[in-house]
Amino acid sequence: MKETPLWYHLLHELAIIIFKGLFSIKIQGKENIPPKGGVILASNHLSYLDPIVIGLLVSRKINFMAKRELFENPLFGCVISKLGAFPVRRERLDRETYQRALGLLKKGKILVLFPEGTRSRKGNLGHLREGTARIAVRTKVPLIPVVIRGTDKALPRGKKIVRLARIKVRIGKPLESEPLYEGKDIKRKVQRLHQRLEKSMKTLVERP
Numbered sequence: 001m002k003e004t005p006l007w008y009h010l011l012h013e014l015a016i017i018i019f020k021g022l023f024s025i026k027i028q029g030k031e032n033i034p035p036k037g038g039v040i041l042a043s044n045h046l047s048y049l050d051p052i053v054i055g056l057l058v059s060r061k062i063n064f065m066a067k068r069e070l071f072e073n074p075l076f077g078c079v080i081s082k083l084g085a086f087p088v089r090r091e092r093l094d095r096e097t098y099q100r101a102l103g104l105l106k107k108g109k110i111l112v113l114f115p116e117g118t119r120s121r122k123g124n125l126g127h128l129r130e131g132t133a134r135i136a137v138r139t140k141v142p143l144i145p146v147v148i149r150g151t152d153k154a155l156p157r158g159k160k161i162v163r164l165a166r167i168k169v170r171i172g173k174p175l176e177s178e179p180l181y182e183g184k185d186i187k188r189k190v191q192r193l194h195q196r197l198e199k200s201m202k203t204l205v206e207r208p
Helices: 006-022 050-055 074-082 095-106 131-139 186-206
Strands: 023-028 039-043 062-067 085-088 110-113 143-149 165-171
Touching: 006 023, 006 050, 039 050, 039 131, 050 062, 050 110, 050 143, 050 165, 062 095, 074 085, 085 095, 095 110, 095 131, 110 131, 131 143, 131 186, 143 186
Parallel strands: 023 165, 039 110, 039 143, 062 085, 062 110
Antiparallel strands: 143 165
């Protein structure tokens, strides 16, 4: 069975055409995303467009967490579920969601996570939660930092119509953290990987 269904490939190509027509998109570091195997893409969060933009980076189907409230509309919930979304509580990472994330990565899927937990109101990089590092430590998959710029201009908070904008995506090198997995102090491993992720994302944000 193919990992990515045909309909997703067709939709992916259509989305690329539409986005290139609407926005000026510049991508740096796309080669850092492996062509196969489980991987976490940890991105900052500016707009509802972010998962779509990240999905354009790879031909493989992505999976991502979306706030539970988005699934209250049955039709919209069905659509985003087909596109790889699954619900998460914003106040905490519940066990069901956590186990689903682990399962996807163990099956070799791509998981997009937004460590800030919500969209930034001012466009700056907010506080990162440790859940992303915890999932990476548990599954031992590469953790790749991603920084997006411009999606908040393309679809501002509270707006429903997209605007012409320049979008830039910077993809950092994988945080190959195998050495961190040696030993039994899980809490310490998570803290160390979390610190590396914070540093990497801040570096990408500050890069001209």
